[in-house]
Amino acid sequence: MKTLVWVEHDGATVKDATLAVVTAASQLGEVHLIVAGQGVDAVAAEAAKIAGVGKVHVADDAAYAHALAENVAPLVVQLMADHDAVLFPATSGGKNIAPRVAALLDVMQISDILSVESEDTFTRPIYAGNAIATVQTKDAKKVITVRGTAFEKAATEGGSGTIEAVATTGDSGVSTYVGSEIATSERPELTSAKIIVSGGRALGSGEQFHALIDPLADKLGAGVGASRAAVDAGYAPNDYQVGQTGKIVAPEVYVAIGISGAIQHLAGMKDSKTIIAINKDEDAPIFQVADLGLVGDLFKIVPELTEKL
Amino acid sequence: MKVIVPVKRVLDYNVKPRVKADGTGVDLANVKMSMNPFDEIAVEEAIRLKDKGVTEIVVVSIGEQKSQETLRTALAMGADRAILIVSEEKVEPLGVAKLLKAIVDEEKPDLVILGKQAIDDDNNQTGQMLAGLLGVGQATFASKVELTSDSVTVTREVDGGAETETLTLPAIITVDLRLNEPRYASLPNIMKAKSKPMAQKTAADYGVDIAPRLTTLKVVEPAKRSAGVKVADVDELVTKLKAMGVAK
Ligand SMILES: Cc1cc2nc3c(=O)[nH]c(=O)nc-3n(C[C@H](O)[C@H](O)[C@H](O)COP(=O)(O)OP(=O)(O)OC[C@H]3O[C@@H](n4cnc5c(N)ncnc54)[C@H](O)[C@@H]3O)c2cc1C
Ligand SMILES: Nc1ncnc2c1ncn2[C@@H]1O[C@H](COP(=O)(O)O)[C@@H](O)[C@H]1O
Numbered sequence: 037m038k039t040l041v042w043v044e045h046d047g048a049t050v051k052d053a054t055l056a057v058v059t060a061a062s063q064l065g066e067v068h069l070i071v072a073g074q075g076v077d078a079v080a081a082e083a084a085k086i087a088g089v090g091k092v093h094v095a096d097d098a099a100y101a102h103a104l105a106e107n108v109a110p111l112v113v114q115l116m117a118d119h120d121a122v123l124f125p126a127t128s129g130g131k132n133i134a135p136r137v138a139a140l141l142d143v144m145q146i147s148d149i150l151s152v153e154s155e156d157t158f159t160r161p162i163y164a165g166n167a168i169a170t171v172q173t174k175d176a177k178k179v180i181t182v183r184g185t186a187f188e189k190a191a192t193e194g195g196s197g198t199i200e201a202v203a204t205t206g207d208s209g210v211s212t213y214v215g216s217e218i219a220t221s222e223r224p225e226l227t228s229a230k231i232i233v234s235g236g237r238a239l240g241s242g243e244q245f246h247a248l249i250d251p252l253a254d255k256l257g258a259g260v261g262a263s264r265a266a267v268d269a270g271y272a273p274n275d276y277q278v279g280q281t282g283k284i285v286a287p288e289v290y291v292a293i294g295i296s297g298a299i300q301h302l303a304g305m306k307d308s309k310t311i312i313a314i315n316k317d318e319d320a321p322i323f324q325v326a327d328l329g330l331v332g333d334l335f336k337i338v339p340e341l342t343e344k345l
Numbered sequence: 346m347k348v349i350v351p352v353k354r355v356l357d358y359n360v361k362p363r364v365k366a367d368g369t370g371v372d373l374a375n376v377k378m379s380m381n382p383f384d385e386i387a388v389e390e391a392i393r394l395k396d397k398g399v400t401e402i403v404v405v406s407i408g409e410q411k412s413q414e415t416l417r418t419a420l421a422m423g424a425d426r427a428i429l430i431v432s433e434e435k436v437e438p439l440g441v442a443k444l445l446k447a448i449v450d451e452e453k454p455d456l457v458i459l460g461k462q463a464i465d466d467d468n469n470q471t472g473q474m475l476a477g478l479l480g481v482g483q484a485t486f487a488s489k490v491e492l493t494s495d496s497v498t499v500t501r502e503v504d505g506g507a508e509t510e511t512l513t514l515p516a517i518i519t520v521d522l523r524l525n526e527p528r529y530a531s532l533p534n535i536m537k538a539k540s541k542p543m544a545q546k547t548a549a550d551y552g553v554d555i556a557p558r559l560t561t562l563k564v565v566e567p568a569k570r571s572a573g574v575k576v577a578d579v580d581e582l583v584t585k586l587k588a589m590g591v592a593k
Pocket of ligand 2: 351407460462464
């Protein structure tokens with residue numbers, strides 16, 4: 037099977053999420069990449085080095101500068117004339133474009149796969165990960181999004197893909213990029229962090245969230261996450277949210293502080309290797325998944341823990 | 346301006362899903378069903394746009410007869426009329442998108458506002474598929490919507506933060522959680538909703554093929570995590586963290 041992978045990038049480097057998708061694609065067959073963007077020579081060169089990559093298709097055009105789905109989807113559809121499957125990371129970027137491609141190809145997308153069982157059969161989570169479905173597709177062409185935490189990352193070195201330019205499919209004219217506010221942080225990105233410290237509603241305010249969670253995260257070299265309740269209350273920005281509708285993470289260690297453990301939160305973190313929970317309610321559902329639990333007041337525990345580490 | 350809002354009836358988000366013993370799916374017998382939470386937000390947004398030039402809100406559901414309840418809820422919130430496309434079999438996002446396209450072709454709305462994802466199958470596909478089929482602009486994961494007479498500007502929640510796009514109308518929007526806080530329907534409005542129009546159709550009326558493309562071979566529970574141990578105090582936690590190599 038010839039498989040195409042949409043490379044997620046920020047214009048300068050390949051995003052980590054792409055690497056897990058390459059691993060999933062290599063389980064289906066020959067891996068080709070599509071790098072779409074503006075001024076993306078460096079990205080294409082980096083992509084060609086990913087282990088296991090055959091061809092790298094590069095579409096360099098202003099129309100692709102901001103990965104607008106209306107422009108990227110027709111490009112991918114064009115390349116699907118000689119590919120059997122296309123895989124995207126299940127990130128906000130991939131989730132935006134993939135279904136549009138599927139509709140244009142008249143196929144049913146398979147979202148968020150956890151494993152490749154065979155050429156046409158995959159597993160995927162449903163009901164916020166409370167059930168795992170094995171699904172088989174009848175479609176000749178496959179459009180798939182891949183859950184990054186479920187596959188090893190392909191090595192960033194060792195590949196020697198050939199780079200090939202593809203013609204632009206142009207601008208749809210129906211959408212325009214206006215701008216973005218992308219948070220920059222010194223901390224590790226959530227989806228690739230080895231350790232994550234997350235805070236919940238119990239932190240009580242943005243000041244307290246930062247005063248307690250940040251120093252602990254700094255001590256551990258950890259990324260910072262949050263529950264939806266903490267984000268909604270304004271204690272932490274949107275992109276900190278872990279869960280069914282936030283980020284799906286699976287670090288070595290996940291520390292949940294003042295988070296009850298609603299199923300929508302668990303959906304985003306229960307595949308972490310070790311879960312540590314700090315909560316004053318000994319019956320909080322988070323303790324049902326925690327490897328290590330400490331019952332007590334976080335306002336006492338967290339400063340003490342930070343100090344003693 | 347006319348807005349269409351597709352709403353799906355799903356297992357209530359507060360109910361813990363139980364996998365059926367025979368591995369065919371999740372048990373939906375005798376459990377609370379509700380409107381998909383994202384769709385409530387979509388309905389709410391459409392209602393709020395009534396101050397900005399929206400004159401009619403049509404809600405659409407594809408599903409079993411009981412989806413009438415979901416549509417009535419949307420009517421009680423403030424939608425004007427409803428269309429139910431009855432299907433006792435599950436319809437996949439591609440089929441739903443094709444049915445919605447047929448409705449759009451007939452109704453010619455300026456906007457279709459959907460949820461970003463239905464919390465049963467967690468597909469996150471329908472809005473993008475509909476936009477693709479119609480060849481119109483799409484703004485997914487909306488956290489802010491500003492409507493003018495010929496365009497809509499949408500702020501979207503993306504992995505690293507937020508992104509803003511402008512689409513020419515007609516356009517498709519899918520909504521994220523922080524767009525708004527949906528209202529509860531008042532008792533008088535629930536009564537009023539009973540007399541609002543609700544049309545019943547089938548996929549055949551639109552000549553749309555909704556045969557599924559995917560076969561679910563089995564559904565199982567995820568590997569269970571066993572609850573671990575409780576530590577007595579911070580010192581014990583620190584000792585354990587050191588033993589694990591997390592702390593020095
Ligand atoms: C469609 C949908 C999608 C959702 N998606 C997500 C998602 O992606 N991510 C997400 O997180 N949520 C999501 N939610 C929300 C989810 O249902 C919960 O409401 C949310 O996770 C609760 O956040 P919390 O645990 O911080 O707050 P709470 O449930 O209020 O828990 C606070 C916890 O802190 C403890 N506590 C209080 N004070 C102290 C103290 N001094 N010391 C120690 N512990 C203390 C309490 O015992 C309690 O357990 C979603 C909901 C819906 C409907
Ligand atoms: N059967 C359905 N009836 C009405 N709307 C639906 C249906 N299925 C999906 N939708 C809409 O599409 C959105 C995304 O669903 P999905 O792509 O299934 O995750 C939902 O939030 C609804 O707005």
